[in-house]
Structures are given as structure tokens and as C-alpha cells.
Amino acid sequence: MLSCTCTVRADTRPSSSHEVFFAGSDYELNVYYVKGRQDGKTLLLIGGIQGDEPGGYLSADLYPDLVLEKGNLIVVPRANLKSIILGDRGPDGDMNRQFHDEAKTGPMYQVVGKLKELMSQADLFLHLHDGWGYHSPVYVDSLRNPNRYGQSLIADSANFTCDDGSVLPLQEMADSVLGEVNSRISNEQHHLHFFNTRTADPDTPYSEMRKTATYYALRKECLPAFGVEASKNLPSLEDKILYHNLVINAFMERLGIVAEAPRILIPTSGLHYTEVMVNGVPHMLKDKDTLTIRRNDEVQVVDIGTDYKRGVTMDLLGYGNLNDFKQSFRVGKDTQMVFRKEGQKFGSIDIKALSDEQYARYADKQKQEQHDHRQNVTRVFVVAVNDKHHVLLSGDTLKLAPADRLELISSFGDGSNDETVTLNFRGWVPETPSKMPNDDRGYLIEPDKSRLLRQYSEHGEGKRYAVVATDSRGNPVGEIWVQLSQ
Template identity: 35%
Template sequence: MEYDLNRGMLKLYSLLFLFLLPLCLSANNNFNFNLIQKGKQDGNTLLVIGGIQGDEPGGFLSASLLTTHYEITKGSVWIVPNLNFYSIIKRSRGPYGDMNRKFAELSEQDPEYATVSRIKNYIKDDDVKLVVNLHDGSGYYRKKHVDDMHSPNRWGQCSIVDQTQIDIPMYGNLEEISTEVVKHVNNNLIISEDIYHVHNTRTKEGDKEMEKSLTYFAINQGKAAFGNEASKNLPTHKRVYYHLLALEKYMGIMGIEFKRKFTLDSNGVYKAINDDIYISLYDEKIKLPLSRIRDVIKYFPIKKDAVLDFKASNPLLTIIKKDNTYVIQYGNRRLSRLKADYQEYDDDTKSVEIQIDGKLQDVKFGSLIDVEDNFLVKENSRYRVNVIGYTNNKKKETGIEIKNKEIPERFSLDKKGTIYRVEYYTKNKFAGMVLIKFRT
């Protein structure tokens, strides 16, 4: 997996953007999109794009799962899970207008000019042969009017092509491919209302709005391009389910093979989205599991220079600084707010000894340790230890067996009351953190 990370700031093109910037910059000053390249580059690449509109989480979460939960064993897949990352964070269709209407003409003064130009270059790359742009649309597309939510004016639950075919060496039979994808999805529906249809917009026959779209730009570059729409009437994880069904069929058509780390059903997708997400900080001195993290974490050790160096398990995860609070964002969901306790940081990366259920273990900073009944932090002359939330009548918190019930639940990192912080300090500097997870 390769991340293409352009870490420059968004260009400051307007007074509005200048006003918003201090409130919304991520902790590493980066809202540029990621390009993740998976598999073996072979001149037959599938380019998957999510997040062109920030209020369509089914699309960008599907692309994100493709990066984190799929292994490409044959062929090549490029994934952009967060094309309009600022729009995703803002939970907006487009703070600077609809990005999917900026692919025909665009002023260099537009705040999104650099983003649009960059994704155009990836679309035009010689290796890219097929492009899928993921969307969530309103209602349920039907070829004939049924009611307000089921009509030709709705966009949900359809596979979109701009025209029937294009004259290119590979995958030019657009409507036939779209029909194959629709058939595959419809063989795996959750309920019958979710049925998919092919939606040919016949863009070149005079649809001036669709002429500005990403897929129409792509086919004019000689690339097979499709839109995949899931209905906004569905819960997010079910939208993701339908997007992944379609993506797996596109991969099959292209001869791309893969392994998936979860069961492709409604429950499996829900767990894949919400479990096993984390952020590690400061060269992994701290690792935060995020699936059930509390809304607010107080007195969190942040470097005094206020720079937050982090790595995320998922390209939709970021941290945004506002005053002395660091907001952990997952797509357009705010997971938690870290209230900064500014500290000098020690460069020590040594391991420490903790006794877990009577057995002594060597533990690295940033570890999460499962505990059945109790743990005991071994005395170490180098460190001062603080088990957050635990109190006793002694001056030290080492050499004492500590059980779950002896730490008030409000001090846990997670809402289930199972994960607690053990912090290590050398004199007045923060050295690292170990997390204790009591089994329930």
C-alpha cells in the first residue's frame, strides 16, 4: 500500500477561506486527498474515487474499506477515498461549490483548482483503464415515475453511464458493463426495494450539467467511467454494502483478484467500518483505539510546541486543532475531543515491566494490554507512574495489584469502561503511555 501525501496547505484564495482556516486545519496541516495504490501495476488499473461530495459517506467509506480491508492479489487498483477531504470534514456537499461540476472549465482562482487538476492527472494516467466514482443519491432511481422517492428524478441505487459506448481498446461497452454490475448487485439485495437499474444520462446529447462531471471528463480522455449511486434513504453501512458489491464486480470484469478481511453482508460491513480504527501519536508513544472512544478525553498529553504528529489506520481519520482542543475526525463524524495537557516529551523508547494477571511482561509504550483480573506496574527508578483515575493512600501507584472496579469508570478511554491509561514520566517529561483493557 502506497500513500501519495502532498502535505502542503490548501491555497488561500479568498477572504472566506482565510477566515475559516484557523478553525479547521488538521493537526498536520493537510486536507489534500490520498492516492493509495494496491496490487501490482500492470497497465490495467481500476481507479476508485470516493468523497467528491462530503455529504455522501457511503461512497467515501466504501473507498476507505477498499484501502484497509482488501488485499489485491492480482491486478492493480488505485483508490482515492477522500477526494474532497475538506468537504467531508465540513459534512457539506461542497463548501466552494459542487466539485463534480468543475471538470469542464475551472478558474485557477478556484480554491479547488489544485485538487481537480491533480485528480485529472491520475484519470489521464496511461495505466488507468476504468474509473468508478462513488456517490450517495437521494431516493431510488426508476426509469418510470412511481412516486416522489421512486422516479427518474432520483439518483439512488443505480449504475450511471454517460453514453452507451466509447471507441477505446478496453471496456468501451459501457452500458453492457453497467448491466453486468447491476445484475450482480440485484442478485444480492437486502430487500427488493433496493433494486439497482442502469441509468444512461446520455450526456453528450445536451445534458449541460453532466458535461461538467468527473465521469464525462474521464470518457473524453479515453477511459471507461462509471458512477455508482447508493440511496441516501439507506443507513450508511448498507450503502457501503451495495458500493462494495458493485466494486467487486468491476474488479471481476477487469480480471482483478482480491482477498477481503470481513464477510460481505450488512453486519460484516458495519463492523468493518466501526471496529479496528485507531490513531497513534508521537512515534507510537501513544495508541488510541477509536471504535468506542469517549466524546471528551481530558488532560491528554500533547507536546508543548502544540504540534501533533500522528499516524492513522484509515485515510478518513484526521485530527483538527482548535485552541487547546484536538478533534479526532473520522470522515464526517467527530469521534472525540482531546483536551490538551501540554508537556515536554522525553525521547525514551524503552519498554517497561507490567505484571498482568500474575505474569510479568515486557511492554512497549503505545501497547494495549488485555487484562482478565488485575495488573501491577513494576517499580522503575527511571519513571514516575500515573494510573489515570486510580487513587490510594500511598504516594506511588507501582507495586499494587489494581482491578477494574478500583478505577472509576468515568476515567476510562472508552464508553464501555474497559480501557484505562497508564502514563510514564521522567522527572517533568512525558515518556509514554500503555493502555490496559479489562475483559468484560
């Protein structure tokens, strides 16, 4: 897919919005806009242009969730999704050496073009990287010297003169920020230093920097631009994220962008469920399940149930590319769906493609097993409480506080091709009717704001309510209980 722009933009303040370019491709590009309650300067953050530098893209990934009092952010956590999935600096070439003037064609260069467009919307640009060693103004040893990039704030010039004659005091800005950042780092060995690559000078040893994003921003947009390099040799990934965040926050303060500081964390994912359409019919599967289909059935993954969805992809091995989420394929052989967050696999679903004769025998066997064991099926319920997913077994009780927000997502049995069922919260009626009778999936149920019909609760006490799963024939196939605290 060459290009698809899926836009959710908001004009109110404060607000956040999200654009997706080249959706479903190896170079899918997600851009996040955060607008403050008051307008102000705009900071552009780009991470992940080189996939073996996780400190940069995981740091950037914390900022789309901020609420700003003043100013704006444009955040691109994963500029080069393909390189991140593969953990490679640049499988199709180094993207950060493609910002010179010569126009080229291809998916990677389309991303470069979008990043250039974003630069025109910003007042300052930070490019987030992880580099080897520790930059030092003087030679200490092979790991700590003037040629190392780690723990540095890089600029292409001390003072850059734009085409209109204006001068960008890059070193002065960097020195001010580094004073603030290093005051917060107790270990002096981890202090960051200013690194002037003198990119435009004829005798610079870093002439390749003339093809980088920061130098393009200076030349073409007169945009103050810095490379932020955490060291790959730091003791932990948390340290890399922390030092990136300190630099970002210091520049936000300098620009007058007011926000809460994000948490320092490494998001993890687990595959709670996935929804797969087979010839347009939905199937709910769990991690390590097997999906059995006829050869050349049309298969499409439409939802991935995980607690943290940014950076999550699905690869249908032997089909499409590295990022096959929401793409349709005619599957004619046994294969596997692999679910990843960045380059880390966190789940898989096997696909077994049978001939018509094999599938007919399989279907007959499944019908017989379902008939024999229907009363003993282990049914799973997937719900979200305050946007966090929970998995419960039929008969379990979910405790809710009055201010909690509940969403009923799905339910499935222990058969890999188990049909999708409806979920009904007995005693709760939505304000707008659902498309399917007695199906409350997808609604936000808030106990303290909802009128619950007491007569449908257990013993009419208004404390415990049943959520019932019903199959296509109207038969109840499982239930969980919602316990309301006072």
C-alpha cells in the same frame, strides 16, 4: 501548506503503497496503490468528493487493505476531506462540478488536478456517491422515478466515441455488471438500474454533468467511467457500503482483478492517547485530559493513538484550519484539540494557556503533588498486539500467544504533563541497538521468533516477563507483565 507529497512506493509484487498530497491542510489527499502478484488492468476508485455521502467513502476505504493476486487498484477514499469533516456537499463549491477545462487556482482545484492525473493511470474509473431516492426507468412515486439518483449506475452515454474513433460500450458494460450485482440483492426494491444522463446531447436535462469527473475521464482520457449511487434512503449505512462493494467487486471481476472481498464494516475510533510536543518536549495525554502550557508555547500533535487511523484528523480550535495534525502553533490562549474521524468527533484535549507567573505557581504545585503522590500514581501502558491497541494499568498482565506480535508504544501517569518514560521488555534484546538504552519502544517483539533470556522471567520459568517503565532519572515508575502461552 500548498503541497506536500509524502511517498511510500513499492516495486515488488504484491504490494501496497501510499501517497499524501497537501499534507496538513483541509484538502489533504491520501492515495493508495495496490499492486497484484501479477500485473493486469487498473481500477480507479474515488469516494468522498461530496462530504455528505458516507457510503461511498467508507466503501472505498475498505479496498487499500486488499491483497491482489492479479491487477491493480488506485484508491482515493476521501477526495474532499474538508467537505467530509464538515458533512457538507461542498463548503467551497461542489468539487464534482470543477472538472471542465478552465484552469482555476486554490486548494480545491489542486485536488481536482491530482484526480485528473490519476485517471491517466487507470483502465476503468468508478466514482462512488450516495443519492436521494431510488432510480427507476418508470415513474412509481416521488421517491422512485427516472429523475432519482439512488441505487443507480450512471454513465454519460450508452456508447461514447472517443477522439481517436474508438467506442466505449458503457451500457453493455453496465448491464453486465448490474445483472451480477442484482442477483446478489434479495430485496428487489434495492436493485440498481442503469441511468444514462446523455451528457453530451444538446437536449439533455443534465447539462451540469459536463463538469463532472466521469465526463472528463471520457472526454480527455477515453476512460470508461461510471457513477455508482447508493440510496440515501436505504435503511442503514451498512446497506450503502454493501451495495457499493458489490458493484466494485463486479467491475473488478470484469477487469480480471482477483482479490479477496473486504469485510463490510463501519470503522470506529476511540482516542487511546495522543502525543503532543510542547517546545519540542513530548507529552502523552489521554482523552479528556488538560494540557497546561505557558502562553505562546509551541504545540504540535505528532501522534494520535487510535485503532483506525485513516480519515482521522485533529482540529486545534481557533488556529490553523480543520486539519491541524502535525502542524506547529504558538498557542496564546485557552483552546481545545478536537479529534475526528471524518465528521464524527471521538475525543478532545483541553489546553490551558497560563501567564509566566501563573505557570510558575502551577509548576511548583505539580512538583509538590508529584512528590507527595508519586507512589500512588496510576500508570497507563499503551501497547499494540497484532496492530490492535490495548491500554493496561500498571500491574496488569497481558497474555500473548506464540505467533502474536507485540509493540510497546508508550506509558504515562495521571498527570496531564507527565513526562515520557522508556519501556524495557526485561529479557528481550533487539537485533539492532535502540537509540536510548533499555528502551524497546517501536520494536516488533515476536515471542516465537525472539530469543528471550529465561533468567529475566518470573522465577526463571520462562513464562512471565516484566515490561518496566523508567523515568529520566532511571527510577522504575511502573510495570506490566507479559504472560506467554505455550
